[in-house]
Amino acid sequence: MKHTLVIASLLLASLMLGVTACSKRNETSAPTKSGLHRERFQKVIDGKQSDLFVLTNSKGVEICVTSYGARVVSWLVPGRDGKMEDIVLGYDNVQGYIDSNEPYFGAAIGRFGNRIAKGKFTLDGNEYTVPINNAPNALHGGTKGFQAVVWNTRQPDSRTLEFNIVSPDGDQGFPGNLGVKMVYTLTDDNELKITYEAMTDKPTVLNLTHHSFFNLLGAGNGSINDHLLTLNASRYTPVSDVLIPTGQIASVDGTPMDFRKPTVVGSRLDQNFEQLKNGAGYDHNWVLDRPASDAGTGKLFLAARVVEPRSGRVLEVRTDQPGIQFYGGNFLNDSFKGKQGKTYGHRSAIVLETQRFPDSPNQPAFPSTVLRPGETYRHICIYKTLVE
Template identity: 50%
Template structure:
């Protein structure tokens, strides 16, 4: 691992400083014989991203709000917190396959593959020991960019093929955090990479008063184990309609079978216009005034409203209380390997998997 620049915390003009600064020494350890560290990206506008190569995680994201600098990504202040958390996905790069695969099985080129099952009867986010527990190699490029690489060996968690993965985080002067993914394989496999940052644009407290707009007229309904039924349904006249900005909590408790299945929102949206120039999602923090816009080349986006947060983990801001963070996971659709009508997630030798998502902030 390449050792890099001294890490300096900068003073932000016009805003109060963040309540707590990340201590990089809390992340400098070894896991499975590999060095782990914390890497800082920053721009001249007061933004700062902290990323650890343990799980390729976005640990912290400082963003100027209307009154102060706000850490909009919830997480821990040490590596130990991530290793021992009962919620293994805080900020992690997710792979090989983000979201769920039914019964942990799929058939590819006539062969059935059995994966690690870790979510009831299903595989979630790559299995029990997915990328969230792996140590990536890291190379930082100045203050603005960090590249993480990992080789997932054939058979890892049951997936075929040796998969070479590269994830690049870039923070630019437009207050945009770019996440670029690439992968290649030596055998046909399935791939669906994403990031599992837990956001709170106020820094802490309930997220139910955040205003959310998702540019998607359709979503994929799920069964009681959160596997898509195969249907693509209209959001019109349902609690899933966020085509016009609406408070996250405005309809979350209505009597609805799909909300019952997810214990709230935990569903994949079919984006109207995927592409890096089109806004997929816009969220506004009701207290901070921070606006986050998400752009992605992916066809779908999983909106999760923190329904399984149970106050079991002590985060930087306190316990991970019920619905105090949300996730917006850019992705292909859940269970695509078993859903031939969904966009394919198959990657073959000689082809390059690419995915690009942007989180842009303003106030």
């Protein structure tokens, strides 16, 4: 009974936040530092008003976020020369996101981040089907995942955004009424801290994550193949030619999957290696080398570090999750026209998604993604920018 009341409370809070967000419509806003206009993000979508919110800190960092998909639209950070650049790909209006062939720019992902084989899984003897939107599989929660809905949003101060949503029983085929709360916090250490909490009234599966496309040279300013990447992972989960894990957990030793030392992202893309062919480059989950003493403690772990040598910009990713998906923008091309009219070409972004493993509901050897009534799903991810 207690978890049912919690879900009901989340629903009530969602409705109240929705009214608050809708009441702030502004048709004459001045542009943000990144050049975005708030009114271009105000649109009624499925009966709910979307909007644009701005986070700032004392260091001059600005992050703009739209409630449509709870997505990061822009992220201004300085380089070694002090010049500010927007380091995430995206659009300067909400319609761009609605119409895009890349629906995940900057978005919150759910109910299930990454792929589910053939869109099917069995839980407690019952089979469930999620819409196939990445044939022959379901990707990131199905056709209308959390990236395609307007989140109820509250901004208590200039550094914090609170989001919540109630995903009804049967949403995209998933069981259970699911209440989700996310908080985005921009700190004075130039960290974007994302915290997730969720509860359900029926057994379900859940794997939430964040999907910003980063280019530390600046969005639309070229390839990320010269970025240096470190992943604190000695193993990864190989995939088939349709990007579903084989069930193996393989060593990175002696392969192009070894990023334990800083490595130029594009330096090994031409190697004759089956996994690079299957992913058209890098689009894989790495198993993080968390200290055994951290198991079950919720401690944050440095999962990844990216360095852009020319600008000196650095991105660090910390999490309490067991895996991280590294995607190298393999399916971007010159048809993607983003903010300031810039083109987002092939491999012009790097995506780092902290997560449980892909297709976990069908892979019993992988960490469980099952969430049951009375349990609380928790997940923390921190993206930190710095200069060196």
